[in-house]
Structure formats: structure tokens, C-alpha cells
Amino acid sequence: MGKKSSDSVKLRNFHSASWDEPVVMQLGVPGRRGQVFAKPDAEVVKKAGKPDSLIPRELARTTLPKLPEMTEPEVQRHYLHLSQETQGMVNISLFGTCTMKYNARVSETVAQRPFVAEVHPLQPDDTMQGILEILHEFDLGLRELSGMDQFVFQAGGGADAAYTNCVVTRAYHKSLGELGRRNEVITSIQAHPCNAATAAAAGFKVITLNLEENGYPSTEALKAAVSGRTAALFINNPDDMGIYNPNIKEWVRIVHEAGGLCFYDHANFNGVMGKIRARELGFDACMFMLHKTFGAPKGGGGPAVGAYGCTAALAPFLPKPVVVKEKDKYRLDYGMKQSAGKVREFFGNVPQVIKAYAWLCAMGGDGIDEASDISVLANNYMDKKLSKIRGLAMSNPDIRKHRLEMTRWSLGPMKTDTGVGTVEVANRMADYGVDPYWMSHEPWVVPEPFTPEAGEMYSKEDLDYWMAVIAKVSEEAYAEPELVKSAPHNQPIRQIKGDWLDDPEKWAMTWRAYLRKHGSKSGTAEKTAPSHAAE
Amino acid sequence: MTANESGAHPWMGNSLASVKQAMLDEIGVATIEELFEQIPKEHRLKAKLKLPPGIKSEASLRRHLTSILSKNEDCEENLNFLGAGCWQHHVPAVVDEIVGRTEFLTPVWGSPQSDLGRNQAWFEYASQLGELLNMDVVSLPVYSWGCAIGHAIRMASRMTDRHEVIIADIFDPERLSVVENYCEPVDMPDHISIVRVKTANGLIDLADLKKKVTAKTAAVYFETPSYLGLFETNAAAIAATARHFGAETIVGVDPLTLGIVRPPADFGADIVVGPTQPLGVHMNCGGGVGGFIASRDEARYVREYNGFLVSITETARAGEFGFGLASAHQTSYGMREKGKDWTGNSVYLWAIANAVYMSLLGPQGFKELGELIISQSHFAAKRLGEIAGVSIPFKTGFFKEFVVDFTKTGKTVAEINAALRKQKIFGGKDLSAEIPALGQSALYCVTEVHTSEDIERLAAGIEKAVM
Numbered sequence A: 001m002g003k004k005s006s007d008s009v010k011l012r013n014f015h016s017a018s019w020d021e022p023v024v025m026q027l028g029v030p031g032r033r034g035q036v037f038a039k040p041d042a043e044v045v046k047k048a049g050k051p052d053s054l055i056p057r058e059l060a061r062t063t064l065p066k067l068p069e070m071t072e073p074e075v076q077r078h079y080l081h082l083s084q085e086t087q088g089m090v091n092i093s094l095f096g097t098c099t100m101k102y103n104a105r106v107s108e109t110v111a112q113r114p115f116v117a118e119v120h121p122l123q124p125d126d127t128m129q130g131i132l133e134i135l136h137e138f139d140l141g142l143r144e145l146s147g148m149d150q151f152v153f154q155a156g157g158g159a160d161a162a163y164t165n166c167v168v169t170r171a172y173h174k175s176l177g178e179l180g181r182r183n184e185v186i187t188s189i190q191a192h193p194c195n196a197a198t199a200a201a202a203g204f205k206v207i208t209l210n211l212e213e214n215g216y217p218s219t220e221a222l223k224a225a226v227s228g229r230t231a232a233l234f235i236n237n238p239d240d241m242g243i244y245n246p247n248i249k250e251w252v253r254i255v256h257e258a259g260g261l262c263f264y265d266h267a268n269f270n271g272v273m274g275k276i277r278a279r280e281l282g283f284d285a286c287m288f289m290l291h292k293t294f295g296a297p298k299g300g301g302g303p304a305v306g307a308y309g310c311t312a313a314l315a316p317f318l319p320k321p322v323v324v325k326e327k328d329k330y331r332l333d334y335g336m337k338q339s340a341g342k343v344r345e346f347f348g349n350v351p352q353v354i355k356a357y358a359w360l361c362a363m364g365g366d367g368i369d370e371a372s373d374i375s376v377l378a379n380n381y382m383d384k385k386l387s388k389i390r391g392l393a394m395s396n397p398d399i400r401k402h403r404l405e406m407t408r409w410s411l412g413p414m415k416t417d418t419g420v421g422t423v424e425v426a427n428r429m430a431d432y433g434v435d436p437y438w439m440s441h442e443p444w445v446v447p448e449p450f451t452p453e454a455g456e457m458y459s460k461e462d463l464d465y466w467m468a469v470i471a472k473v474s475e476e477a478y479a480e481p482e483l484v485k486s487a488p489h490n491q492p493i494r495q496i497k498g499d500w501l502d503d504p505e506k507w508a509m510t511w512r513a514y515l516r517k518h519g520s521k522s523g524t525a526e527k528t529a530p531s532h533a534a535e
Numbered sequence B: 001m002t003a004n005e006s007g008a009h010p011w012m013g014n015s016l017a018s019v020k021q022a023m024l025d026e027i028g029v030a031t032i033e034e035l036f037e038q039i040p041k042e043h044r045l046k047a048k049l050k051l052p053p054g055i056k057s058e059a060s061l062r063r064h065l066t067s068i069l070s071k072n073e074d075c076e077e078n079l080n081f082l083g084a085g086c087w088q089h090h091v092p093a094v095v096d097e098i099v100g101r102t103e104f105l106t107p108v109w110g111s112p113q114s115d116l117g118r119n120q121a122w123f124e125y126a127s128q129l130g131e132l133l134n135m136d137v138v139s140l141p142v143y144s145w146g147c148a149i150g151h152a153i154r155m156a157s158r159m160t161d162r163h164e165v166i167i168a169d170i171f172d173p174e175r176l177s178v179v180e181n182y183c184e185p186v187d188m189p190d191h192i193s194i195v196r197v198k199t200a201n202g203l204i205d206l207a208d209l210k211k212k213v214t215a216k217t218a219a220v221y222f223e224t225p226s227y228l229g230l231f232e233t234n235a236a237a238i239a240a241t242a243r244h245f246g247a248e249t250i251v252g253v254d255p256l257t258l259g260i261v262r263p264p265a266d267f268g269a270d271i272v273v274g275p276t277q278p279l280g281v282h283m284n285c286g287g288g289v290g291g292f293i294a295s296r297d298e299a300r301y302v303r304e305y306n307g308f309l310v311s312i313t314e315t316a317r318a319g320e321f322g323f324g325l326a327s328a329h330q331t332s333y334g335m336r337e338k339g340k341d342w343t344g345n346s347v348y349l350w351a352i353a354n355a356v357y358m359s360l361l362g363p364q365g366f367k368e369l370g371e372l373i374i375s376q377s378h379f380a381a382k383r384l385g386e387i388a389g390v391s392i393p394f395k396t397g398f399f400k401e402f403v404v405d406f407t408k409t410g411k412t413v414a415e416i417n418a419a420l421r422k423q424k425i426f427g428g429k430d431l432s433a434e435i436p437a438l439g440q441s442a443l444y445c446v447t448e449v450h451t452s453e454d455i456e457r458l459a460a461g462i463e464k465a466v467m
């Protein structure tokens, strides 16, 4: 039995799986085994000695770790239950800024094969020609999309690519003898927090520009911030509001004139793929999110790749190694004398790069161009329809121009009218089978924010469903606010309580800490713990 | 797209012309191009992308990918003895199934309620690793072991307000390069200088350590097993020396050793780090790496973590539990440049792989695995040491990696490895340029994947190569 929304989309009568699944530490029976390893054979023991004799006596472990003792199918079942208790994009997720995509299964099956999974990164180059070819070909594809001259894939995520930019910036200014003096990084309050955070962790002072009435910082504010101390500008464009700073070329010029570098955080690339390029805008370096824009899976937080590219002028400072092609052979070049060193061991999350390459091949130039068209079209379609829903307000309502691939919205009016805010709405929407949306990174520049991003995967019907859900929740908020405030109702658990989470006496990041702090309260043995569904 | 829409892209729901038109009508514009009005004309790319047309056929795409990747050789068809930061271990099939589940593989994240299962799996990662490590706090993993060392050193520096760290003179160059970046160049105000302590017989030289640790030392960092594979038998004395000067002891450990040796916490470690790849993650050409950070449950440590700490917690329903992020305000997500270092997408899917792996092994599995690895590696070392001209400089006290010295064979490691290649064997990592004092030496890695026949094959291969 479905419920009808105002738009006559049939809402699903959804309830997530609820397994009341114990913590794994509560499971098992002493002596059960999930994996058995062979015993060393007689010849081995004869030559090497008994295992006990090989372990330095002062280090030998006498009490075994208190891990669960389970059969293989019990372990499998436990984790299958946990996967089912994860909403996990099995329906519709419009998680903005993260550009939800179809993660092609064909890429998964290929990447799981031994020619990827069982390759060691220190194998001789001539045994990795396939991988190196893909790294190189994909690099060429990103060069075409950005105009940059060289990409590396070492960074383990978007933030790590921002960090890569920090170490490249340090190496560049150091080569000019200016590092000590150029110690400031300029960014905007709408740039992702990782830009400011990595700059600070790399030793730079951070100057943050605030937004002005056009939705971006003014050029005057930039000019006031730029000086001989400017090491670099870290900026994204369009920002998460879907607003494009049309002065960006001038910004780059101003920073360059002062001797600083310009880094383009291209996380919001989906709406401008094939439409603009970092090179032509004047940037020295940019970063693409392979786990977002390029269709590699997100893994619920990685393994991810921030593909970092730069101009030939900065290339000598890149982290080592880079892939080079010589005649028909590929090799890893570790020779760069001015390299900034490494940000992570080896040369990147190779399977993710292969999946991104597969995405590039499958989409092609035509598909990529079409995908950015569709993302922007779909976002504007949503803007039009969302603006009719009670309690929702677009950020920067005075900016009349169409937004790009996503728009920041606000539930400020709903909060004022009903007391229901964005956290509650996200929780309630999940009850109808859509994944909770992204609200906004910190600080919230609009009240009660949410940021849907349609992308190119979801169909118009999917978007209509999603909007019917938020319309329904809006109706509920105005009619029966408590229903929304106490959501979720159709999820495996109720709202978590926050009071343990910042209290050193109560927080418990491991089961052992939980037993120590809370276990004895019940006065029973350690297998006793609260269960999921006590009703 | 025109009338014939049969070529609609299989990954794009709205690539039908009719659907696009319906959306344009709703918006009230005539063309998609009008929607790009924010971007000044002179910013727009004039030419079409010079990329080939899309391969819409899955069959063709698969063929394209496999035809390129088939040029690789891998460690299943070759016998592999490379380790050094990325190791070949058995990955249980159930691990692969679980990390391949769409619910875990594809999304970013949801709420604590809609994401209960993932949060619980993360908590189980920390809980099980905490048992192995005998520590109460484990954060979600960072990008790699090197990154974990870097963050731990920075934690110690902030806690002690000191700017020196001591590490061994023999150290993995991959990890060192990462750590050097995290310690920042001298030009930066928070630069942490790396002081190298001598090693003797592969272990930290206590006499030299006592000279190097001072009231300026933020932390002493060492590994057990070390880069060259040796258990650090002086762990307790090193930690005591550090503590005497008010410095933190940070220890790197291979979690697969912890079924047979005591965890660093038992010897006085304050912060423990290490690789997560051995716990059920394929080598993935280096893309399997990850790093854990663990400590005691004291607020002064907890408040310095850069990444996510998942705590069990109560819910609105009496007696029910869920999970949430503890001490979350300190991350860069909320605090930007004032946060603790930075965080972002990391290797959280691998944390689930690690959780499944630890559940499958259980206490007996870890013990059995540790015993098997240490036996096979010692067997291999003894066997190779029998070959004329080949010697094993550190004969005992190692786990899965050990140094093999070929100097007296008159051959270089490069020559030997080239000869082994012809026999479909990947020899150990060449150390000759890195650590000249060891002559023509290589770092060999032997694990549970190697049978005694494999080791005989290696020995025969080396015998042939040194002839």
C-alpha cells in the first residue's frame, strides 16, 4: 500500500531491514573457527624449529586476544546483516557535492581479477605494463579535460589532493628561496574545509574570504588579502551553492601577479565537464575526484583518489613517481630531483584509477559533455519544482541566474514555522527509502541547509520520487511536526542520543571500553549488552 | 540524440531527448545551453573534447579493459617474495563478498540510523583491533601506515609542545618520505625535526638512543617488526627512556604478529600505528594500503585524533544501541584550519574488510597464522642461507621479512632478480642502493601463502642464478 504525495507519485511503503544484530564481540562459541591455517610441515619444523622457539621469549603473547570465535558462515551472515542494515544507495541518493554515480559492476569484476588485485607495487615495470598504460592513458584523458600537463594519483582522496597541492606549493616556493616568506594560503568560506585544513597542517597561515552579495567573495576582498606573503589560492568554482564566480580569471591574474600559485579544487566538476578547463582559466594545478565525478565507488569513505594535475612548470615538484611513456613502453619515474616526496606510500589506489578510466572510456567525449548537460538540466528541473514546496528556500534567492549542477537549499522557513529542521527532514526522508541528503559543510552559511545533486545517473522519475518525498515530509512537518522530529520510524534503530559522544567517561570507541564503562551497570556478565530493538 | 533513441547511454537515465524536453519545458527554457548563463562566454571551452566516443557496450568495454590489463604479470602466476609495505597474504573469500556488497561499496554516508550496519562494522573494526592491540581507542583508518605515523607524530608534538621526533637510521624510504612531509620543511613554524637513532644488529641502539632523547623530544617512533623484519626486543627499555624525558612512545606494528607476540601497549607504547592491508585486503598494486592509529582511552589522546572515532551509544528507545562519532568537533570538517590536521575520504571500506577478516580468524586463527608465517619465513631463511655465497645477516628474531645478502655470490641483487624473473619468480626488494652497508642485499617476504615447495623452488632458482 503506497502513500500518495501532492504530486501523485506513489510513495513506497518502505521499511529497512532490522536484524537486531548483536555486536560481533557478543557472538561465537569458544573453539569455533572461521579460518584454519595449515600447520608448518615436518620438514619446516625440522629445519626452522618449532614456532615457539622462533618467537623472542620476552615478547611471546601468553593470553590470546579476545576475538569472536565463529564459523565462516556465521561471520558471513553477521556482515550480510550489517550490509542490509545500511541504506547504502540501493535506492535514490542525491548526496550533493559527492556526485552520486552508477559504479559500474563491470569495472568491479575486472578490478578484482589477479592482474590488478594480486599485483605488487614494487614489481618490475615491465610486469605492470597494463596498469601503467591505463595510468598514462587516464592521465592523458584528464589532461584533455583540464588542460594540465601531468597528473598523479598518489593522493588517497580529495583532501589528500589538497594536501598534495600544499606540498607541491612548498617545494615550488622553496625552489625560489621564498618559502619562509610566502606563508599564506587564501581560500573562501565556501571552499571545502579540507583546503584550509591541509594548508594549515602543511604550515601555512590561512586567510578565509567571506561571501558577499553576489554569492562569492568580492575581487576587492581578494586584492586586500593578496600580498608578497601569498603562497597560493585554493578555490572551487562553481561552489556548493551552484554559483560560479565569473571573476575567476581576474582572481588568478591577481594572485599570479603577487607571485602566488592557483589551485582549482575541481570537486564540483560534474556540471562543467567539457565546458571549461582549469588551464584556460589560468590555474596552475587542479584536482579531480575519481570517486565522485569519474564513477569509481566511494566505499563509504574510500579507498578514494584525488587525481592531482598541474602545469609543466610545477611538474618537477610532483610527488614521486610519475608514469612516463617511452616509445611503446611505460615506466615509473622516481628521478625527479625537486620532487616534494610522497604523500602516501606507492602510487595510488590503482583499482580506483582503473574504474575511473573505465568510466572515461564508457562515457567518451560525447557522453561526458552530455552528462554535464544533464546534471545542470536536472538540477534546474529540481530547482523549479522544489521552489514550490512549502518551507523550502533557495540559497541566495536574489541571484536569478540558473545554477549549475547543484543548489544549496534551506529549510529555514520550515524551521521557523514548525520547529522541524534539516536533520529531522533527512531522517524522515530515509523512512521513504531515499538516502539522507548532504546538508552542508561547516560553517552553515544558510540556515538548515541541504544540498541535493541530481547528476546524470538518476532518471526524471527518480528525481520526481525524491521531490515527492520531501514534499510529503514538508506536509508532515506542517501537520504533525512531532512525527518528523522523532523520525526515523522505518529504520533499524531510533535516533541515537548524543550525550555519550563527547563525554570521556561515557564514550566507548571499542567493545572493551564499552564493557569497562557501561558493562557492569547491568550487573551481568560481558555477553549482556543492550539489543537493537527492545520493543 | 534524435528520433532513434536506441543508443541511449546505459548509465544515464535522462539521456532520452523526450525526457530532456520535458525537463526544459518544466524549467521554461528552450535549450540546455541557456542554463549555463552564469559562465562568461570567454571562459567556455570553444572546441569539442578530444576524447574518443563512448564505449556503450559493456561487452566491448570489458574486452578493452582486459586486453590492456592482460599485459600485467601478477603474483598468482609468479612466485612473489616482495613485501616492504605491501604484503601478499591470503584474503578470505567472505571478505571479498562483503566489501563487494553494494550497500558498503557504493555510497558515501547516511545518518547514524540509516547507516547502522556500516557504523557497527566500523565499531567492530576498532573493537577487534583494540583486542589485538590491548588498547581502548582505535580511530577509523587513515590513508596508509606512513600517514598514520605522520599523524601520530603530530599528535605527540601538539601534546608535548615539542618539535623533535626520533626514528631509526634504517627505515622504509616510502614511509620516511611521507613522514618527512608530515613533519614539514624547516621553513615552516611547526617543523618537526627528525633525529635518527643508530641501529645495532638491526635493532635500536639503546646507548645512542639515550644520547638522542632529550627534553626536546616529542616522541620516539619505532617499529616491531622493523623495516628489515626484526622484532624490537628492546621495546620496553626504549619506551622507558622516552617516558623518562616526557616524550611519547609511538610504535608501529604488523597486526598479523599479534596472535603470537604481545602488543606494544604491554611494553609502554602510548600511541600504536600500523598497516591495515595485511588484514584481508589485496595488494591492489599498492592500492590496498591503509593505516590504523590507536591509543589509551585518555582524553588528552582522544582530543588529538585527526580522524573519525566511532562510539557505541544509546538511542531514543530504551535498551537499544547505535553508533555515533565521538569527539567529532575537533576534525577539520567542523574546525577547518583549526581542526586536528585534516581528514576526508580515507580507506573506510577496507576497515570493513579488516573487521570481517578479524572475525574470521578469531584468537586461534591469529595464533595459527602467526606460527605458520614465522615458521615458513625462518625455513626460507635457513634454506637460502645454505646456498653458497648467500648469507642471512639477521638469523633470528624476525617475523615474515628478512634480509638476504648475496654479496659473496659475486652477483648483484639486480642480476639475481633478473635471473629469477625468467623462472617466474619475483625476488625480494633490492636494498643495495638504499642501505649500502648491507652490500648486495634484498628484503624477502615469506607468508602463509608460501608452501615449502615454493621455497624449494626459490632456493633452486637462486642456486641457478648465482652459478
Ligand SMILES: Cc1ncc(COP(=O)(O)O)c(C=O)c1O
Pocket (backbone or CB within 6 Å): A097, A098, A157, A158, A159, A160, A191, A192, A194, A236, A265, A267, A268, A289, A304, B343, B344, B345
Ligand atoms: C569541494 C570539495 N573539495 C574537497 C573535498 C574532499 O574530498 P575527500 O572527502 O575525498 O577527501 C570534498 C568532499 O566532499 C569537496 O566537496
